[in-house]
Amino acid sequence: MSTHPGELSEPTAGIVSTQPLIHTLPPRQRLSRFHSASLDPIFFGKTASNRFDSPDSNYGVLYTGLDEHCAFIETFGQHTGIRFITTTELHIRHLAYLELTQPIVLIDLARSGGLARIGADARLLAGSHSVSQKWSAALRAHPVGAHGILYPTRHDPARLACALFDLSTSVFKVTKAGSLLESRNAKLLGELLDTYGFGLMSV
Numbered sequence: 001m002s003t004h005p006g007e008l009s010e011p012t013a014g015i016v017s018t019q020p021l022i023h024t025l026p027p028r029q030r031l032s033r034f035h036s037a038s039l040d041p042i043f044f045g046k047t048a049s050n051r052f053d054s055p056d057s058n059y060g061v062l063y064t065g066l067d068e069h070c071a072f073i074e075t076f077g078q079h080t081g082i083r084f085i086t087t088t089e090l091h092i093r094h095l096a097y098l099e100l101t102q103p104i105v106l107i108d109l110a111r112s113g114g115l116a117r118i119g120a121d122a123r124l125l126a127g128s129h130s131v132s133q134k135w136s137a138a139l140r141a142h143p144v145g146a147h148g149i150l151y152p153t154r155h156d157p158a159r160l161a162c163a164l165f166d167l168s169t170s171v172f173k174v175t176k177a178g179s180l181l182e183s184r185n186a187k188l189l190g191e192l193l194d195t196y197g198f199g200l201m202s203v
Contacts (some may be wrong), residue, residue, distance in 0.1 A: 008123035008139035041096035052163035
């Protein structure tokens, strides 16, 4: 008999009676995000292509990291086994900092017990997007009224990411930090490449 757990089940109606772990990010908390250089850093996507997107494009989701390392590996480390990034990639994706102007409440899937409390397990963080998107919708509708989800990034579980449900742009004070190739970001770029063992290819 196989012991393979298979795909995580979709959330049931009973999720409304669970008691999720809650984490509140305070005002002045700084989030990090890489975004298309030609677009605004604030983008609540409705493409249904990312892990915690709305399954029916009913709401938008903004993805950020609690630090630059998380934002970097989530943006540039999606293809496992590739040990370099190109200067072209760094030209088209710029770093921005989003400072909160008010507290936001997140359902915490990173701390011990966070997944079990809602009836899920680690497959929610690494399995099918079609399933995790249904969980996103269920968590967004949960009576705790959270503004999003806090979760460990798949490529570096020590780093935490946020999937934020549609929020007013007034919640964020944006600072554009530009390309990592800019001289002001040279030290940060070196730290990020060293942490993840990436080489930089000029192309």
